[in-house]
Amino acid sequence: MESLSFRLFLLLSWSSAARVCIFYVSSNVCRLCDCVSDGMTISVNCKNRRLMNVPGIIHSNSTSLDLRTNCIKELRNNSFSGLHHLKKLDLSNNKIELIEIATFWPLSALEELRLEKTNLALLQRALRPGIFRGLIHLKSLNLQNNIQQSIVNATRLPDTTFSDLVGLENLHIDGAPSYVFGPGFGNLTNLKILIMSGRDGFCELGRLESQTFMYVSYLRNIDIIHCKLNYIDPGAFRPLKNLQTLNLSENTDLGFQNFQRLLEGLKDTSIRVLNITSIVFPYGVGSRLTKDNVQDLFTTRLEEVYMNTNAIELIDHGVLSNFPSTLRKLYLRQNRLVFTLFMCEIFNLFNLNVFDAGHQQPSGHDDYRWGRKTRHVDIRGKSFPSFENSESLSMVFVDTRKEENDTMYETSEYYKTNKTISRTISIWKKLKHRRCQGDSVEATRHFEIPSYPNSEKKYMLSEEHKSDIEGRNLNNPIHGRKETLKDNSNSFSLKRKRSVITPFANEYSMPPEDQMSTSVPTKAAPQPGLMTPEDQLTTTQSAPHKISLTTFICTRSRSNFVLLDFKEYENNITYMDISGNEIPNLQNSSFAGLSRLEFLNLSSNQIASVESGTFAPLQSLKYLDLSNNQLPNSSTRRLHSNLFETLFNLQVLNISKYSIAYLPPTLFQTLHHVKVLDLSTNSLNDFNVNLKNLTELQILDLSDNHLSFLELNIMNHVDNLARNHSILVDLSRNKLFCTCKTLTFLHWLKETKVVLVNKEQYLCILENDFVQPLNDTEFLERLEESCKSYLMVYIVTTIAVTFIIASIIFFLLYKYRWKLRYLYYMAQLKLPTKPIDNIEEVFINDGFISYAEEDVLFVKNCLVQELEVNRGRKLVINDRDFVPGEVVTTAILRAIRESRKTVSLISNASVKNNWWIFEMHMAQMESIHTKRDALILVLLENIPNKNLPMDVFNVLKSCPSIEYPNDKHAQTAFWIKLNEFIN
Template sequence: MELDCHNRNLSSIPTLETNITTLDLSQNKLTGQSLSTSVFTGQCELKNLDLRFNRINYTESSPFIDLTKLRILLLGFNALCSIGSSSFAGLHDLHILDLSYNHLQSLSSVVFSDLVKLQELYLNGNHFGAIPSSAFAPVHSLKVLDLKENPLTSIILGKAFENLTQLESLGIYSEALLHPQITQNLSNDTFEYLANAPLIDLFLLWDGITPTTAEKGILKPLKDLTYFATFFEVFDALPSLESDHLQFLKIMMFQNETHFTNTTFQSLSKWGSTLQTLDLRFAAIDHVDDYTYTWFPQLLHLDLGSVILPPLTLSEHAFAGLPNLQNLILIDDHLVQISSQVLSDFSNTRSLRSLDLSYNSLSGRFTLDTFEPVSSLTHLNLSHNPLINVGLWMHKLTNLTELNLSFITSQQYLQLAYWTDALPQLTTLHLSYPALKNIITARELQLKLKAPNLKILNLAETFVNDITVIRGLSKLKELDLTGCFLEMSNFYSQWNTVYFPMLETLTLSGNKITHITDGMFNLTTPFVAHLNLSDNSIQIIEENAFSNLHNLKYLNLGYNQLLLIDWLPDLRQINTLLIPKNQIAQVPKSFLDAIANSSLRTFDLSGNPFSCGCEVLPFRDWILADKVVFLVPTLGYKCNSPDSFAGYSITQVVLDCQSYLITYLSIGIAISFVIFVTCVVAIRFRWHIRYKLFLLCSWRRKYKPIGGDDVNANINEIEFDAFVSYAHDSDKDLKWVLEVLRPNLEECVEPFNLCIGHARDYIPGTPLLEAITNSIKNSCKTIVILSPQYVESEWCYFEMQNAWLRLMDEGQDVLIFILLEPIPDAKMTLWLRQFLCKKNYLKWPQDQAGQHLFWKMLREKLRMQTQVDRHHDM
């Protein structure tokens, strides 16, 4: 009932079962032509359809009309330039429509007329210059409307929103109003028609707004507004807001001339009893005065990150009057120190739970009492700071559950001698720091004594050289040892000494593990479900390495050096198996049989050097036939050998692998001597033989020289002796035509007049179809230069078809085929194969003797005119 076809390189929608309820066709190559009115015929059960990230540039008339139960339609991130008035006809039950990030400029007034139950409409990221006045009239049930990132020149919403009586969320963000001549952007009647709508969420970011163009009464109609995001220039209009429910306020400022002050926030004190989130990230703040936020006693979240007037300085009582504050963000504020005085006002409330000080310049040693006022902290982020050490101040954070110390740039910070019994509640710890390349020793990191309840541990690129440093963490659920350069000799001996009975996710990628032995994981991590062993040097996996891991669902062995996959994990539970970029040349049939009876849903063997002999056929057939397992990526399965198939997709391999050994031996013994003598003679006199055969064929087919008395009367109307049809987009073919064919035919003793198409003879401005047709008509012969590029060209196919039609109409053999280079069987069309089997052709030789006879035969063909025996049928 759920079909996942995303990222399958599809250019058309496949035939579908009629019971599908959810269909994902995102990240493909579907175009407007793919959405024909019949493609979804019979899909009356489909409820969710995802067509995002395709190449859809238009929609045919009513492509979704049969999807009467469709509730979600996602068309975002395509190339839609327009939407037909009946594009959404029949979608009476649609609830969510996503048209974001296309190229839409306007909408028909009736485009949404059938969407009577539509609740969410996303039009952001398009090219709307104005809001349609009547397009939203039918969608009475609309609750969410997103118009952000459109070059709107006006937001006088007016009657376009008159019928949106259920609208709860509105997003408008435009960068178009930056021109000084535009002065009237926001007026007091901008939101006039939303006065009766339950609008609680407004995202109003408008680059052109200034304090003089935003009237102070614009927000008055929005009596239920709860979440509001806007620019500082609308700040003067905030007092006009009569809503008593404002809980979330985000104010952005990109002008350095003005900045927030204590008085600025005092003007918002009317919402002191309701405001819970104040987001001032990217605002113009350089200093936080004492008692600045005392007007908001109910505030729970305060974001002062990434201020644009760094460094941020904090007064001793900057956070006074916030008895309920739980989350404080001071990220990327260029703070050089944080003192206990700044945090002292939290000592009585004990409300603060999360403190983010990442991406600052905190390099000094924290004092013993630095974090004493916030001992209630459960989450502390100090990443990306040049901390000198982690010392005794950790003793004060007895309630800490998550600590992030990753990417610390100091060479000395990991002096953990004072961690003993400091973090009894800690469950998540990040210590990754790839910039240092230091080695963590067991003496420095005895985590079992510091965090007995640890569940998530990230030691990525910490260069742990002794796994025993984490011994005893019996409650660990996630462990990341990425890029620690663990040597196989040490890892193997140490890994057997640890035991993680609750571990579910283990990441060991980017190390130096060379082989996986039986019991390596089922004795240490018996319940692991997610195992990542990618980017190691694994060459050998013993047969029962994963046999007892009954909870294993995800296994990643990519970017290793595996030669075989004769080892088989227990596929009864695994749903994702990734083995890309190894050295696997063959996929045994036993492996495919095991997949057929497994729970596997995602499989990746891409990037391996497959050997495409007869042994690859079972794998090829499985790729083409399987509809359950998703191969990632679909185009990454290519042949490495033999040379004739190198670079080809496995699905293109065509081989005849039946055994004819006995027949071949019997025939070979009987005629081997004859074949040997024939081959010697044929090789020695091959071009002379071909020339004699050519003369014989000319006599049998009654060829006669052009210019005789029996030539057709219209021969004088012929302008060229031959029209040359070749692959125009192939530099190699064009060079051969101009530098080899042309001189040998136009500069010989009896020259021929050639038509070489748009490379020389087409009249500029003439339509290509007309030029091709006239050139073939005005040429006595058509020389077809066959090559792999020629059979792939639609224009070449058109030229050859025109010449063939002339042969059928006029009864004259006007086609001369020259095989410039061999054409692979995969590219040879059935029509061309049958034609060449019935007609002689010239093959371009590489030796001088062969080339001499080649030109002789070609000139003879050009001088001859076939006379069809009209009396044959009489």
């Protein structure tokens, strides 16, 4: 009972969509097929059920029936009877041998019929006239992948069969060599799209004749892809007045000669999009695009042109000037371009939004591999990675590998066999110093193939960008680069044959210098979309310098790349990829005029020098890639500290693989909005920079450096960030140290909330150079214990060393205290301490008398009387001659310096007087530093040596001295001797 109730509950809980199928569709059908309904319509899915026939009972309300990949061989007149509401029928991938004439007649509401890969080899037999009678609402019919190679020449296109499909809009069909869309297609006035593809089916058209599309003049979009076309009649597309999109890609036998004939037939159409990707064999001899190849292009109103993968090695100057003024997007990806004079003609295409000459390579195929887990956020219309999921960096970083051709351009087969190109390159090198502003030329300097690494790290962008790289969506490209050019127009012809005067007179010879600038006659304004090259150049010269370019891509070129000068042009460029070239130096003016730029890729350019103001104009920049470049080999491989100071809006900065050995501490301090900072694969020994302003940082990649630990301020900052949002740090493939000195860092690795990428792979180096996995918790515990046992030793040793050093310093200060004081006071007086050459010009006084207060009577009554009065000496007596208010030490030092001798009177009182001792030592230092006998010691009293201070005793042993006698007769000799000493 409980089981029955449960089943009833499930039955009642089922969606209303399933109920319709259960009650109104045969139970036999539902056993075989999946039935889904929204309450009004029913979809029956019988895909891959090994059915031999169409199920007999299908409800009349069914709107979709999927019979793909079964074993159905026959379709009878009653196979679909009663299905008046059926709108979609898929019979693809069956082995149908018979379709009776009235099989589809009941399907009056059918809008889509798929019969691809159903073995309808001979369409004229399988699709007999009248088989589509009544399918007046059919809009899409797919008959691809039915023709077999063995009977391709016997297959015809039965136009009378298709004449009943008056509502048909979209036709997918195979292509045989003799196909002509005959008169029966004249009834298909609603037919807008025709797709013939050798990729999705069978197609070997070979030729397009003038009568091929005569009766399908209502077509707007035509895809003839991979159909082995080798000839196009000039009138083949002339009847298609409404044609807007034409895709002739992957017809490698066409070549540019047929492209020239094609353009002649497109002059009278409404063509907007033209795709001629791979109309030249991409792995063969290189091709050259000439002015004759595009001579009728300016008469069209093309907006998008795709010329990818055509092995183009050279575009003649003047070719881009032949493109119509309506052109918005131009793609030249995956060629072999040498960026010559044609580049400057971009400035003549003033409506051009996208120029994509990316991924130039010999192999001619795109080999980018994209990750699958990247999530993206839209920042003001631009897609950047979102790093909320912090599983690993692989969700953001994707390795891309490139196969390189070691053969230089100059050794290519095309170069050897084409002397014209050789001459062009030679002349181009002569023009390398000319500038490109209006009439000037600035060109590439060399035509060398840059070397590339075996792998590159790329940041994922959006799915839209991803599809661009894969070649599926060429509307929003992603790679680029540039240079500048000159146009000199003298005369133009409005006839079929036109000439453009270029810097190559007589096609490839240099014109005289006075002809390098010519005027263009004023002309009436042409109608939009019909501008001739002359009109474009005239408009460019007369109108303000304004271009519409937003995306500029030139990557992996074969030449030394010179940046185009945009500062004279008002532009809206937001995306620039010029990676994989050779740009050895970036100067302050390199990106002038690009104030709106948001994405800049400069990776793999062998950039060795970047001036400090290079990025100053790029204040809107959000993504900057400088990876895989090379700083000069020196011990100071560093970037300027103010290199990024104006990049206030930057969100992604990649400077990996740049051989950086040192980072200035203030390098990143203005990057407030940076989310990704990639410094991997450099030569950093330490990472001590200011990151406190990087509050939005989400990824910090420091892998593949020489780091041994992180500084405390870095650890604290990323920990603070981890409290607000997820942050990833990669320290893998560094030489991390496991020592007591790095114990704080090791604890941080163990306890931090920061996501450490590839943490299980971290290795650390012990003091004995032994390598230990860092995820071994027991090892870290043992290291911590060993560090604790040595802590007391470190403390005692530190105290002992500190005490010894302090003692030595104290001893030296005490020993040389008088010398230091002498030098200090002499420096205050700004007096020299070196030997005096001319004594007579310096000394003002004969002697300075140094005495204690107790000896003042002897000085006044005896010494002054004998030396000044009797012998005419000029003495300095401090109680008499010192100026009141003057600093005593200053007065003493000045008196010593300005006197021939300092007479120091030694008595029991003076040896206890500090000022007397000071004067004695200063006089002694004067003697030592000026190398003269400046001190005379006079012993007034007989003082035992034991009562003399050690300082006085030492001075007494080293300086001349005289003893004052008590005998009056001996005193006369004393004064005579003292007077002689003073001399």
